[in-house]
Amino acid sequence: MEVAILTVGDEVLAGDTENTNATWLAGRLTDAGATVTRILTVPDDRELIDETVREWSAAFDAVVVTGGLGGTHDDVTADAIADAFDRDLVVHPAVREDVVETVAAYRDENPDLVEAHDLDIDVDAWAALPEGSRPLVNPEGLCPGCVLANVYAFPGVPAEVRALFDLVAGEFGGDAVSATLYTPQPEGSMVEALAGVRERFDVTVGSYPNTGGRNRLKITGTDGEAVAEAAAWLRERIDVVER
Numbered sequence: 469m470e471v472a473i474l475t476v477g478d479e480v481l482a483g484d485t486e487n488t489n490a491t492w493l494a495g496r497l498t499d500a501g502a503t504v505t506r507i508l509t510v511p512d513d514r515e516l517i518d519e520t521v522r523e524w525s526a527a528f529d530a531v532v533v534t535g536g537l538g539g540t541h542d543d544v545t546a547d548a549i550a551d552a553f554d555r556d557l558v559v560h561p562a563v564r565e566d567v568v569e570t571v572a573a574y575r576d577e578n579p580d581l582v583e584a585h586d587l588d589i590d591v592d593a594w595a596a597l598p599e600g601s602r603p604l605v606n607p608e609g610l611c612p613g614c615v616l617a618n619v620y621a622f623p624g625v626p627a628e629v630r631a632l633f634d635l636v637a638g639e640f641g642g643d644a645v646s647a648t649l650y651t652p653q654p655e656g657s658m659v660e661a662l663a664g665v666r667e668r669f670d671v672t673v674g675s676y677p678n679t680g681g682r683n684r685l686k687i688t689g690t691d692g693e694a695v696a697e698a699a700a701w702l703r704e705r706i707d708v709v710e711r
Contacts, residue, residue, distance in 0.1 A: 469642035472506035476535035501642035517548035535624030539593030550598035
């Protein structure tokens with residue numbers, strides 16, 4: 469299963485917010501056996517999000533989008549996904565009810581803050597999702613996520629991304645397996661060994677330097693036996709240490 473991750477937000481591109489969502493999602497998807505083939509961050513640009521979702525939905529098995537959902541002026545992701553599938557935005561009754569309940573709970577828990585700022589939100593703007601999508605009621609926040617065709621959309625708050633992903637985690641999978649080796653050898657000393665393992669086995673090998681003195685080698689393939697044999701072959705040709 470090939471999956472692409474699209475993160476949305478001017479604040480991410482400006483460096484104001486760290487893109488922990490992409491890293492976390494890539495790890496969860498890889499652990500499930502899926503292959504993450506793209507990770508891209510774009511601004512809050514409705515047309516660009518539309519174009520990217522439209523292209524990626526046709527090219528990959530699934531697209532995961534985070535950020536830009538909600539009812540504020542710069543939340544354009546739901547509109548863009550609707551555009552990509554030529555749909556309108558609609559309000560699902562169950563989603564609207566959840567948004568109302570979430571706002572009411574917040575008011576009860578923060579009466580002084582609500583009174584000081586005269587809190588009043590457009591419930592329908594926060595509850596609107598692309599027509600025909602499957603709503604994902606948010607157990608951690610105000611804004612829902614949704615699934616439309618093979619596109620999964622989550623708000624950008626990390627806790628909410630993780631909670632909503634857990635609702636659909638079983639829909640991602642694949643045959644990818646991997647093995648990881650750690651070595652004190654510098655990359656330059658392993659050129660022949662890494663070239664050799666790629667020639668002999670149907671695997672990919674990533675080499676990742678670490679300032680702690682233990683470089684990491686990740687062997688990935690779709691045949692578990694081939695991955696194990698490749699790891700054993702490498703162990704005989706490079707110095708391997710425990711993590």
